[in-house]
Amino acid sequence: MTLLSVQGLHKSFGGVVAARDVAFTVERGEMLAIIGPNGAGKSTVFNMVGGQLRPDQGRVLLDGQDITAASPQKRFRRGVGRTFQVAQTFLSMSAAENVQMALISCHRNSNGLWTPARERHRDKALELLSQVGMAEAADAPCSSLAYGDVKRVELAIALAGQPKLLLMDEPTAGMAPRERAALMDLTASIAASQGIGVLFTEHDMDVVFGHAARVLVLLRGQIIAAGTPDEIRQNEQVRCAYLGDEHALEPPTGVSSA
Numbered sequence: 001m002t003l004l005s006v007q008g009l010h011k012s013f014g015g016v017v018a019a020r021d022v023a024f025t026v027e028r029g030e031m032l033a034i035i036g037p038n039g040a041g042k043s044t045v046f047n048m049v050g051g052q053l054r055p056d057q058g059r060v061l062l063d064g065q066d067i068t069a070a071s072p073q074k075r076f077r078r079g080v081g082r083t084f085q086v087a088q089t090f091l092s093m094s095a096a097e098n099v100q101m102a103l104i105s106c107h108r109n110s111n112g113l114w115t116p117a118r119e120r121h122r123d124k125a126l127e128l129l130s131q132v133g134m135a136e137a138a139d140a141p142c143s144s145l146a147y148g149d150v151k152r153v154e155l156a157i158a159l160a161g162q163p164k165l166l167l168m169d170e171p172t173a174g175m176a177p178r179e180r181a182a183l184m185d186l187t188a189s190i191a192a193s194q195g196i197g198v199l200f201t202e203h204d205m206d207v208v209f210g211h212a213a214r215v216l217v218l219l220r221g222q223i224i225a226a227g228t229p230d231e232i233r234q235n236e237q238v239r240c241a242y243l244g245d246e247h248a249l250e251p252p253t254g255v256s257s258a
Protein backbone atom coordinates (compact mmCIF):
# COMPACT_ATOMS: atom_id res chain seq x y z
CA MET A 1 0.00 0.00 0.00
CA THR A 2 1.13 3.53 -0.78
CA LEU A 3 2.65 5.19 2.29
CA LEU A 4 1.48 8.78 1.74
CA SER A 5 -1.31 9.76 -0.61
CA VAL A 6 -2.07 13.47 -1.02
CA GLN A 7 -5.29 14.08 -2.91
CA GLY A 8 -6.61 17.35 -4.34
CA LEU A 9 -5.19 19.68 -1.69
CA HIS A 10 -6.33 23.26 -1.95
CA LYS A 11 -5.43 26.21 0.24
CA SER A 12 -6.12 29.93 -0.16
CA PHE A 13 -4.98 32.84 1.96
CA GLY A 14 -7.45 35.63 1.20
CA GLY A 15 -7.15 36.12 -2.54
CA VAL A 16 -3.89 34.14 -2.85
CA VAL A 17 -4.23 30.51 -3.93
CA ALA A 18 -1.20 28.90 -2.28
CA ALA A 19 -2.08 25.32 -3.29
CA ARG A 20 -4.41 24.23 -6.08
CA ASP A 21 -5.45 20.61 -6.59
CA VAL A 22 -2.11 19.26 -5.36
CA ALA A 23 -1.88 15.45 -5.58
CA PHE A 24 1.08 13.10 -5.19
CA THR A 25 2.23 9.95 -3.42
CA VAL A 26 5.30 8.90 -1.46
CA GLU A 27 6.26 5.23 -1.26
CA ARG A 28 8.18 3.49 1.53
CA GLY A 29 11.91 4.11 1.23
CA GLU A 30 11.40 6.86 -1.36
CA MET A 31 12.97 10.34 -1.25
CA LEU A 32 10.60 12.88 -2.83
CA ALA A 33 11.63 16.53 -3.16
CA ILE A 34 9.24 19.46 -3.54
CA ILE A 35 10.82 22.37 -5.38
CA GLY A 36 9.62 25.63 -6.87
CA PRO A 37 10.51 29.31 -6.98
CA ASN A 38 9.89 31.53 -3.94
CA GLY A 39 6.20 31.73 -3.09
CA ALA A 40 5.34 28.63 -5.18
CA GLY A 41 3.51 26.96 -2.29
CA LYS A 42 6.12 24.49 -1.00
CA SER A 43 5.74 25.37 2.69
CA THR A 44 1.97 25.43 2.36
CA VAL A 45 1.87 21.90 0.93
CA PHE A 46 4.48 20.69 3.40
CA ASN A 47 2.55 22.10 6.35
CA MET A 48 -0.70 20.54 5.16
CA VAL A 49 1.04 17.14 5.17
CA GLY A 50 2.57 17.84 8.61
CA GLY A 51 -0.73 19.06 10.08
CA GLN A 52 0.37 22.63 10.83
CA LEU A 53 -2.12 23.88 8.21
CA ARG A 54 -5.61 22.61 7.49
CA PRO A 55 -6.46 22.37 3.76
CA ASP A 56 -9.60 24.04 2.41
CA GLN A 57 -10.17 20.94 0.30
CA GLY A 58 -8.51 17.60 -0.29
CA ARG A 59 -7.24 14.67 1.76
CA VAL A 60 -4.02 13.36 3.24
CA LEU A 61 -3.85 9.59 3.71
CA LEU A 62 -1.11 7.75 5.59
CA ASP A 63 -1.09 4.00 5.05
CA GLY A 64 -4.60 4.38 3.67
CA GLN A 65 -5.90 6.15 6.80
CA ASP A 66 -7.31 9.65 6.49
CA ILE A 67 -5.22 12.01 8.66
CA THR A 68 -6.44 15.25 7.09
CA ALA A 69 -8.02 16.47 10.32
CA ALA A 70 -5.35 15.09 12.68
CA SER A 71 -3.17 17.46 14.71
CA PRO A 72 0.62 17.39 14.24
CA GLN A 73 0.86 15.43 17.53
CA LYS A 74 -1.61 12.80 16.32
CA ARG A 75 0.23 12.53 13.03
CA PHE A 76 3.47 12.09 14.95
CA ARG A 77 1.95 9.19 16.87
CA ARG A 78 0.81 7.66 13.58
CA GLY A 79 4.33 7.84 12.17
CA VAL A 80 4.88 11.30 10.68
CA GLY A 81 8.26 12.64 11.87
CA ARG A 82 9.71 16.04 11.08
CA THR A 83 12.98 17.95 11.04
CA PHE A 84 13.17 21.70 10.80
CA GLN A 85 15.04 24.31 8.78
CA VAL A 86 16.92 25.39 11.90
CA ALA A 87 17.94 22.38 13.98
CA GLN A 88 15.78 22.01 17.09
CA THR A 89 18.09 20.58 19.75
CA PHE A 90 18.72 21.63 23.35
CA LEU A 91 22.22 23.04 23.06
CA SER A 92 23.12 22.69 26.73
CA MET A 93 22.29 18.98 26.69
CA SER A 94 24.47 16.24 25.24
CA ALA A 95 23.66 14.55 21.94
CA ALA A 96 22.59 11.41 23.83
CA GLU A 97 20.39 13.36 26.27
CA ASN A 98 18.63 15.06 23.36
CA VAL A 99 17.82 11.68 21.81
CA GLN A 100 16.87 10.24 25.21
CA MET A 101 14.43 13.12 25.72
CA ALA A 102 12.80 12.28 22.38
CA LEU A 103 12.60 8.60 23.35
CA ILE A 104 11.10 9.46 26.75
CA SER A 105 8.43 11.58 25.11
CA CYS A 106 7.66 8.77 22.63
CA HIS A 107 7.33 6.19 25.42
CA ARG A 108 5.29 8.25 27.86
CA ASN A 109 3.20 5.30 28.99
CA SER A 110 5.96 2.75 29.22
CA ASN A 111 7.47 1.52 32.45
CA GLY A 112 10.92 2.58 33.66
CA LEU A 113 9.69 5.71 35.39
CA TRP A 114 11.83 4.85 38.41
CA THR A 115 14.97 4.86 36.33
CA PRO A 116 16.84 8.18 36.54
CA ALA A 117 16.16 10.24 33.41
CA ARG A 118 19.87 10.26 32.57
CA GLU A 119 19.85 6.48 32.14
CA ARG A 120 16.46 6.03 30.53
CA HIS A 121 16.62 4.79 26.92
CA ARG A 122 20.37 5.41 26.91
CA ASP A 123 21.17 2.23 24.95
CA LYS A 124 18.55 3.00 22.30
CA ALA A 125 19.80 6.60 22.09
CA LEU A 126 23.36 5.37 21.53
CA GLU A 127 22.11 2.98 18.85
CA LEU A 128 20.33 5.84 17.05
CA LEU A 129 23.38 8.10 17.34
CA SER A 130 25.48 5.32 15.92
CA GLN A 131 23.08 5.04 12.94
CA VAL A 132 23.76 8.69 12.14
CA GLY A 133 27.53 8.41 12.75
CA MET A 134 27.48 10.34 16.03
CA ALA A 135 28.15 7.62 18.62
CA GLU A 136 31.53 9.05 19.56
CA ALA A 137 30.06 12.46 20.29
CA ALA A 138 27.22 11.03 22.40
CA ASP A 139 28.28 12.83 25.56
CA ALA A 140 29.33 16.11 23.98
CA PRO A 141 26.98 19.05 24.57
CA CYS A 142 25.21 19.97 21.33
CA SER A 143 26.55 23.51 21.75
CA SER A 144 30.07 22.17 21.11
CA LEU A 145 29.17 20.31 17.89
CA ALA A 146 29.61 21.53 14.32
CA TYR A 147 26.28 22.50 12.73
CA GLY A 148 26.37 19.51 10.39
CA ASP A 149 26.73 17.22 13.41
CA VAL A 150 23.83 18.93 15.17
CA LYS A 151 21.72 18.18 12.08
CA ARG A 152 22.72 14.51 12.40
CA VAL A 153 21.63 14.54 16.04
CA GLU A 154 18.36 16.07 14.90
CA LEU A 155 17.94 13.20 12.45
CA ALA A 156 18.51 10.72 15.31
CA ILE A 157 15.86 12.61 17.32
CA ALA A 158 13.41 12.29 14.43
CA LEU A 159 14.21 8.57 14.10
CA ALA A 160 13.46 8.09 17.82
CA GLY A 161 9.77 8.44 16.92
CA GLN A 162 10.09 5.49 14.50
CA PRO A 163 8.60 7.49 11.63
CA LYS A 164 7.07 5.86 8.59
CA LEU A 165 7.21 9.22 6.85
CA LEU A 166 9.86 11.84 7.53
CA LEU A 167 9.20 15.46 6.58
CA MET A 168 12.37 17.49 6.16
CA ASP A 169 12.03 21.22 5.74
CA GLU A 170 15.15 22.53 3.98
CA PRO A 171 17.27 19.84 5.65
CA THR A 172 20.62 21.23 4.53
CA ALA A 173 20.00 24.95 5.13
CA GLY A 174 23.02 26.59 6.73
CA MET A 175 25.36 23.68 5.98
CA ALA A 176 28.59 23.57 3.97
CA PRO A 177 28.26 21.81 0.57
CA ARG A 178 30.20 18.69 1.58
CA GLU A 179 28.20 18.32 4.79
CA ARG A 180 24.97 18.64 2.77
CA ALA A 181 25.79 15.68 0.53
CA ALA A 182 26.86 13.59 3.54
CA LEU A 183 23.64 14.30 5.46
CA MET A 184 21.46 13.50 2.46
CA ASP A 185 23.42 10.31 1.62
CA LEU A 186 22.90 9.23 5.20
CA THR A 187 19.19 10.09 5.10
CA ALA A 188 18.72 8.20 1.82
CA SER A 189 20.48 5.12 3.14
CA ILE A 190 18.46 5.09 6.39
CA ALA A 191 15.24 5.69 4.44
CA ALA A 192 15.99 2.81 2.07
CA SER A 193 17.08 0.36 4.79
CA GLN A 194 14.18 1.16 7.16
CA GLY A 195 11.52 1.71 4.49
CA ILE A 196 10.91 5.30 5.58
CA GLY A 197 9.37 7.65 3.02
CA VAL A 198 11.04 11.07 2.98
CA LEU A 199 9.36 14.25 1.72
CA PHE A 200 11.64 17.27 1.65
CA THR A 201 11.67 20.85 0.47
CA GLU A 202 14.97 22.23 -0.68
CA HIS A 203 16.39 25.25 -2.42
CA ASP A 204 19.76 23.67 -3.15
CA MET A 205 19.44 22.00 -6.55
CA ASP A 206 22.59 19.91 -6.01
CA VAL A 207 20.86 18.32 -3.04
CA VAL A 208 17.62 17.84 -4.96
CA PHE A 209 19.08 16.36 -8.12
CA GLY A 210 21.71 14.37 -6.28
CA HIS A 211 19.43 12.77 -3.67
CA ALA A 212 15.74 12.75 -4.63
CA ALA A 213 14.35 9.70 -6.40
CA ARG A 214 11.51 11.88 -7.68
CA VAL A 215 10.91 15.62 -7.79
CA LEU A 216 7.66 17.62 -7.72
CA VAL A 217 7.75 21.11 -9.11
CA LEU A 218 5.28 23.67 -7.83
CA LEU A 219 4.51 26.98 -9.48
CA ARG A 220 1.87 29.36 -8.16
CA GLY A 221 0.38 26.58 -6.05
CA GLN A 222 0.13 24.00 -8.83
CA ILE A 223 2.25 20.98 -9.68
CA ILE A 224 3.67 21.73 -13.12
CA ALA A 225 5.93 18.67 -13.31
CA ALA A 226 6.73 15.46 -11.48
CA GLY A 227 9.43 12.97 -12.39
CA THR A 228 12.97 11.76 -11.92
CA PRO A 229 15.71 14.38 -11.52
CA ASP A 230 16.73 13.92 -15.17
CA GLU A 231 13.16 14.31 -16.41
CA ILE A 232 12.72 17.45 -14.33
CA ARG A 233 16.01 18.97 -15.41
CA GLN A 234 15.04 18.58 -19.06
CA ASN A 235 11.45 19.79 -18.66
CA GLU A 236 10.93 23.02 -20.64
CA GLN A 237 8.16 24.36 -18.38
CA VAL A 238 10.37 23.85 -15.35
CA ARG A 239 13.30 25.58 -16.98
CA CYS A 240 11.00 28.53 -17.74
CA ALA A 241 9.84 28.62 -14.11
CA TYR A 242 13.45 29.01 -13.10
CA LEU A 243 14.30 31.66 -15.72
CA GLY A 244 16.54 34.26 -14.22
CA ASP A 245 18.29 31.54 -12.30
CA GLU A 246 19.59 29.72 -15.35
CA HIS A 247 22.20 27.71 -13.47
CA ALA A 248 19.70 26.35 -10.97
CA LEU A 249 18.90 23.26 -13.02
CA GLU A 250 22.42 22.35 -14.05
CA PRO A 251 23.62 18.92 -12.93
CA PRO A 252 25.41 18.92 -9.59
CA THR A 253 29.16 18.53 -9.65
CA GLY A 254 30.08 14.88 -10.08
CA VAL A 255 26.57 13.74 -11.05
CA SER A 256 25.96 12.89 -14.67
CA SER A 257 22.76 14.07 -16.33
CA ALA A 258 22.93 11.20 -18.83
Ligand SMILES: Nc1ncnc2c1ncn2[C@@H]1O[C@H](COP(=O)(O)OP(=O)(O)OP(=O)(O)O)[C@@H](O)[C@H]1O
Nearest residue numbers: 013016017018036037038039040041042043044045
Ligand atom coordinates in the same frame (compact mmCIF):
# COMPACT_ATOMS: atom_id res chain seq x y z
N1 LIG B 1 -0.13 32.54 6.42
C1 LIG B 1 -0.20 33.12 5.23
N2 LIG B 1 -0.98 34.23 5.05
C2 LIG B 1 -1.10 34.81 3.85
N3 LIG B 1 -0.46 34.38 2.72
C3 LIG B 1 0.34 33.31 2.85
C4 LIG B 1 0.50 32.63 4.09
N4 LIG B 1 1.35 31.58 3.90
C5 LIG B 1 1.69 31.61 2.60
N5 LIG B 1 1.09 32.63 1.96
C6 LIG B 1 1.20 32.98 0.54
O1 LIG B 1 1.00 31.77 -0.18
C7 LIG B 1 1.89 31.67 -1.27
C8 LIG B 1 2.74 30.41 -1.12
O2 LIG B 1 3.60 30.58 0.01
P1 LIG B 1 4.57 29.44 0.53
O3 LIG B 1 5.24 29.99 1.75
O4 LIG B 1 3.84 28.16 0.66
O5 LIG B 1 5.63 29.34 -0.68
P2 LIG B 1 7.07 28.69 -0.70
O6 LIG B 1 7.18 27.99 -2.01
O7 LIG B 1 7.28 27.85 0.51
O8 LIG B 1 8.01 29.97 -0.67
P3 LIG B 1 9.53 30.15 -0.15
O9 LIG B 1 10.39 29.32 -1.04
O10 LIG B 1 9.76 31.62 -0.35
O11 LIG B 1 9.55 29.72 1.29
C9 LIG B 1 2.71 32.95 -1.27
O12 LIG B 1 2.11 33.86 -2.15
C10 LIG B 1 2.60 33.43 0.17
O13 LIG B 1 2.72 34.83 0.25
